[in-house]
Amino acid sequence: MTGEQIRSRGLKSAAAGVGLVAWVVVVAALAEVRTWPALVAAAVTSGLICLCPVAGGVVATRITDAESAARLRHVFVVLEGVGLTLFFPLYLSVFGIEPWGLSTVGVVLALVAPVAVALVLTSRATRAVHLAVVAASGPIVPDSDAGAQAQRIRVLGTVLVAVGIALSVCVVAVVFTTSGYKEVLPVFGLPVTLMPVLLGTRLVRVRDVYSARRYNIGAYFGVLGACSYAVAKFVSLGGAAGMLLAGLAFAAVVLLVIALLVLREFIGELDRQWRERLAR
Template sequence: MTGEQLGKRGLALAAVGVVLAAWVVVFAVTTKVGNPPALLAAAVSAGLACACLVAAGVLAARLREADAAARWRHVFVVLECVVVAVFYTFLWATYTVEPVGEPDGWSPAVLLLLGAPTVTAMLVVGHLSKVMYRFVVEANGPVVQDDAASVQRIRVVGSVLVAVGIMLSVAVVAVSATDENQAWYLITGLLGTLVPVVLGLKFVRVYDVYSARRVKAALYLALTFAFVFPLSGIGSVSASPVTTLLGTVRLGVVVLVVSAVLIMREYTGEWGRSWRASR
């Protein structure tokens, strides 16, 4: 792909992001629900995902040289991290939206009509990041650096995951002890906070690119979704200090795992075809 083609694609995708953001705003303004703050939270999350798409498209349109794209590649990775983490918060907010006159109900229309632009933005940002990666690889060759310094950085990331994951586990124990639903909050909270701890232990044992590829880091995204979202009772409309604090802990888990998975993907060169050979 040439820089000119990349620029045109970036502008087109930025325009798509603007259209999706307008869709979110119009829907949020015209829709009536039983608890408007929950709808606002879902709309803000969806709008932030669309904003990431606009930013990624505009940046891609400006980076028409491979050297400049290589210097700014990390920005696309950060935008990916933000939009995936926002997707989790969007789901949490959506499941608290109540239809008018149904205090304990749930509105699937909000999930579908706000989820469509959110999922679209998430997928397109990931696609654009992959396009930028291929653009850099085609011009400069594989970007994987299989050296001692790179391995040490991955191990440091693993140590951070373990340390922060343990701190989040301690926070779950302390917060859940103050609520009458102590056992439920404790079990579901610890299941979520153990995901970054286990992933961090995997990172600490990495010794080269090939061992890193065997970690299967993307699996931990699925585990995060399985443990942090459905089992956590996040759909409850209660806004007690305990649920608020535990929600903050869960968001920390999501950010940790998503960031670690993307860092590992960049380190292993998962999108670089020439680095797919086994040892």
């Protein structure tokens, strides 16, 4: 993909992002709800996610060749990570919305649908820029015996384990300081903060690219999403304990998103299309 094509796609992505932000603003303005704080939180988070393709489109207009694409490629990766990370507070806030007349599902879909489109646009922009760099200079993947790269992954795994254990200890502390839900919080709160620990224990054993490609990070996000539903219902009750638990869960999400992006870079997930064409 040439620089002109990337710039053209960037302008379209930015225009689509502006339209998505306008959609969120209209939905938030017209919705009649009992819980305005939850609606405002969901609308603001949804709008921020929809701004990611706008920012990516603006950055794409600065790409003129493969060299500039390689220099700005990490900006798109960061925007993709920001969108994925912000999806969690959106997930928490939408469950606190109690509309008048309309069903909760209708309001939630009206706020989540533009977010899904924005995440797709951001991901496509990242892939397009990545493939432009790959087409010019080859796949951005270390050799299978790249010890320095594998060492960084093991260090990341160590950080995930240490921080995840600290977050889990904090969840236990919240349980002991909360008057209610002592039986429910450990069941649903601990799995959220333990996901980085479980992933970290696997990453510390990474020796090469091929061993890292066997890991399915999507499964960790699946468990986190399932358990976060109960966390969201507890947070919707309000109180300092609920906000603290939400903050701990958000920290776990940030860790997992960082691990996802770093590991994807290490295993060359976006390079597979280029390698398949080369093999043919």
